[in-house]
Every structure is written in structure tokens, then in C-alpha cells.
Amino acid sequence: MNGKPEKSDRDWIDPDDGVELTEEQLDRAEYAVGDRIVRPARGTLTRDYAAAGAREEISLNVDQDLAEALRATGPDWQSEAAGALREWLNRRGS
Structure with a gap:
């Protein structure tokens, strides 16, 4: 017998009814x-990297013990190292 069940599943959510992204979020998205x-991401859904200042990935060869010590300082070690390099350049007057 083909009939509608007494209790249909009301928990179903249409995937097309997802959250709409703003133009700003789409501008930062990875394609x-x-x-x-x-095109790589230019930020996250909540943070625009360009607004915080452009960053560029570089390669820098350092002694292994220095690399290990930098990584051991924590998850934000790259930003901390960039800050230390900036201070060093400022002291040099560059």
C-alpha cells in the first residue's frame, strides 16, 4: 500500500538552505x-589577512637547534619570530 506514513521525518534539512556567505567572505575564500x-584563501570566514597586513611566505635557512627552539616556543612561533626580526631591523635603522 502506498500511503504517507503517519509520522514523517521533520528533521530533514535541505542542503540548499545553508548559510549564505557575504561578498567579503567570498573574496577571502579559497577556490x-x-x-x-x-586561488588560495586570503583569510578566513571571520578574519581578513590583508586587513591585518600582507604577509609573505619565505624560506630561511637557520641552524637546526635554532629552528627547534623557535618551534618549541608555541603555536604562534612564526609571528613571534617575525616580530623579533622586525625589532632587529628597527635597531639597525633599516
């Missing part, structure tokens, strides 16, 4: 086609 990143 990818499959596993290939077409």
Missing part, C-alpha cells in the same frame, strides 16, 4: 577545482 587550488 579549488578538485584537488587543484585555483
Whole structure:
């Protein structure tokens, strides 16, 4: 017999009814086609990296003990190292 069940599932949520992103969030989003990143993210949904100051990834060869000591300072070690380099440059008058 084909009839509507007495109690239908009301917990179902249509995936098309998701949260809409703002234009600002879309501007910061990563765009990818499959596993290939077409444009990397420029921030997160709540933070714009460009507004905080542009950052650039560089490679810097240092002694292994120095690298280990930097990493041991905690999860924000790269920002701390950048701050130390900035202070060093300021002292040099550059």
C-alpha cells in the first residue's frame, strides 16, 4: 500500500538552505577545482589577512637547534619570530 506514513521525518534539512556567505567572505575564500587550488584563501570566514597586513611566505635557512627552539616556543612561533626580526631591523635603522 502506498500511503504517507503517519509520522514523517521533520528533521530533514535541505542542503540548499545553508548559510549564505557575504561578498567579503567570498573574496577571502579559497577556490579549488578538485584537488587543484585555483586561488588560495586570503583569510578566513571571520578574519581578513590583508586587513591585518600582507604577509609573505619565505624560506630561511637557520641552524637546526635554532629552528627547534623557535618551534618549541608555541603555536604562534612564526609571528613571534617575525616580530623579533622586525625589532632587529628597527635597531639597525633599516
